[in-house]
Amino acid sequence: MIWLGEVLVSRGEGGVYxxxxxxxxxxxxxxxxxxxxxxxxxxxxELETSMRVLYLGAANGTTVSHVADYxxxxxAVEFAPRPMQDLIEVARxxxxxxxxxxxATRPDLYAPLVEAVDLVYQDVAQPDQxxxxxxxxxxxxxxxxxxxxxxxxSVDVRKDPREVFDDTITALKEAGFIVQESVWLVPYHQDHxxxxxxxxxx
Amino acid sequence: xxxxxxxxxxxxxxxxxxLAPPKYPLMQSYWFGDVGDGRCLPFAGDANAIIxxxxxISTQMEIFIPLDWNLAVDCGICSGRVDYxxxxxxxxxxxxxxxxxxxxxxxxxxxxxxxxxxxxMDTVINLLSERAADWYMVRHPAFSRKYRRTPAHLLVxxxxxxxxxxxxxxxxxxxxxxxxxxxxxxxxxARANDVLPNTSALIGGLVAARLMxxxxxxxxxxxxPASAIQVLGAKTALFAHLKTxxxxxxxxxxxxHRRVHNAPRDIRxxxxxxxxGKLAIAARLDYFRGVAVPEFLQLSQDRIDTICKGxxx
Numbered sequence: 001m002i003w004l005g006e007v008l009v010s011r012g013e014g015g016v017y018x019x020x021x022x023x024x025x026x027x028x029x030x031x032x033x034x035x036x037x038x039x040x041x042x043x044x045x046e047l048e049t050s051m052r053v054l055y056l057g058a059a060n061g062t063t064v065s066h067v068a069d070y071x072x073x074x075x076a077v078e079f080a081p082r083p084m085q086d087l088i089e090v091a092r093x094x095x096x097x098x099x100x101x102x103x104a105t106r107p108d109l110y111a112p113l114v115e116a117v118d119l120v121y122q123d124v125a126q127p128d129q130x131x132x133x134x135x136x137x138x139x140x141x142x143x144x145x146x147x148x149x150x151x152x153x154s155v156d157v158r159k160d161p162r163e164v165f166d167d168t169i170t171a172l173k174e175a176g177f178i179v180q181e182s183v184w185l186v187p188y189h190q191d192h193x194x195x196x197x198x199x200x201x202x
Numbered sequence: 203x204x205x206x207x208x209x210x211x212x213x214x215x216x217x218x219x220x221l222a223p224p225k226y227p228l229m230q231s232y233w234f235g236d237v238g239d240g241r242c243l244p245f246a247g248d249a250n251a252i253i254x255x256x257x258x259i260s261t262q263m264e265i266f267i268p269l270d271w272n273l274a275v276d277c278g279i280c281s282g283r284v285d286y287x288x289x290x291x292x293x294x295x296x297x298x299x300x301x302x303x304x305x306x307x308x309x310x311x312x313x314x315x316x317x318x319x320x321x322x323m324d325t326v327i328n329l330l331s332e333r334a335a336d337w338y339m340v341r342h343p344a345f346s347r348k349y350r351r352t353p354a355h356l357l358v359x360x361x362x363x364x365x366x367x368x369x370x371x372x373x374x375x376x377x378x379x380x381x382x383x384x385x386x387x388x389x390x391x392a393r394a395n396d397v398l399p400n401t402s403a404l405i406g407g408l409v410a411a412r413l414m415x416x417x418x419x420x421x422x423x424x425x426x427p428a429s430a431i432q433v434l435g436a437k438t439a440l441f442a443h444l445k446t447x448x449x450x451x452x453x454x455x456x457x458x459h460r461r462v463h464n465a466p467r468d469i470r471x472x473x474x475x476x477x478x479g480k481l482a483i484a485a486r487l488d489y490f491r492g493v494a495v496p497e498f499l500q501l502s503q504d505r506i507d508t509i510c511k512g513x514x515x
Contacts (some may be wrong), residue, residue: 086303107263158445
């Protein structure tokens with residue numbers, strides 16, 4: 001990851017969402033992006049220029065644009081039409097964003113488009129986030145990584161976030177993932193946790 | 203968390219599959235063609251045809267092999283990695299644009315925005331009126347709204363006529379907003395009569411449109427059970443009830459219908475329940491038939507009338 005002092009940046013064409021520029025690079029704000037927050041509070045997964053990424057819950061393409069600055073290609077899945085309009089605009093300006101308007105719970109509907117990837121990044125406001133991650137990991141190469149941004153409030157508002165967190169980790173382990181890191185994104189985001197796993201080679 | 207459909211062994215199956223591809227011929231369908239058994243059938247067609255193809259492919263995830271872009275080169279679709287991504291992006295952008303267009307082409311997409319704009323205009327008009335009235339009172343220390351029957355819009359008119367400078371102009375803007383709001387409400391009502399003929403006949407176009415907006419759209423509304431329609435728009439009260447066992451809400455948005463709010467307190471819940479029951483049927487009729495069903499409407503009105511008289515359960 002590229003750090004200018006304490007500031008996380010990505011190198012690419014600026015002006016996507018009026019982001020601040022620093023030394024010609026785009027500032028990647030941890031308060032705005034959960035992935036940026038993960039790099040501030042934890043280790044995360046080092047994004048490399050050769051990486052192919054499946055991004056679930058792409059929203060307006062804000063974080064997607066930063067990931068695309070680092071990675072080779074980003075398959076960006078988003079279900080809602082309103083943010084999709086923005087995401088398409090971002091994709092048009094970059095050669096390596098493939099926008100897909102589809103439901104992340106139904107990978108069978110976009111399977112013909114997505115190649116095997118090195119990283120699955122998931123940030124969806126759904127109750128069954130672990131199931132979605134597991135279902136989408138057919139696209140993940142053995143040895144590849146999963147970063148799951150757990151929105152505990154979307155799973156169950158009445159449940160204790162820590163309980164949701166533990167349940168999700170258990171579910172991922174049962175599905176065969178090796179959990180590398182799990183951190184809360186405080187102080188940047190409340191009730192959000194990041195779980196970083198790898199898919200075993202065999 | 204329901205993981206029963208995705209037990210770990212299924213994923214192990216997938217790993218095994220990648221490491222040791224099956225001996226039997228197995229076609230995999232990708233956006234650029236069908237691949238398998240050492241053969242590739244490239245798909246010829248423009249972006250539109252490819253999109254139709256993607257929508258028509260049904261992938262079985264249990265035997266799915268993620269695509270390898272080199273196959274597209276072997277297939278003769280593209281010359282290299284850059285070309286592959288460029289082609290894929292053209293198709294994917296076109297597909298996404300088409301999905302967005304189709305989503306907005308639904309009859310409810312614009313109505314939804316109209317209802318939300320209407321409700322927000324109400325909020326803004328109320329806020330501004332309150333603020334302007336406070337301002338006006340500062341200028342007229344002897345003024346009070348107590349014991350006056352002046353409707354809000356007449357008060358705004360007075361403020362406009364009697365105030366100089368910015369206050370007068372603000373009051374003028376509020377009046378303008380009020381007129382726009384009235385015009386918008388008429389449009390909402392007319393459109394709801396068209397989109398939701400049965401629901402609108404039972405409860406009025408404006409309230410029908412609000413129900414639809416609160417449910418999140420035409421299809422979601424038609425899928426709601428009567429019990430949910432009854433308390434649509436009473437979220438706070440409903441969750442307070444579920445959490446702390448306060449009495450459950452009797453009605454949400456449907457309270458705005460005269461039959462509900464004019465009903466005597468002791469039968470109001472019953473009226474709301476019966477009306478919601480009929481609305482649930484009406485919403486389904488609207489979605490699946492799209493035209494008013496006079497027999498149903500007549501029977502429903504009669505039933506609600508009977509309940510309103512309060513002599514039947």
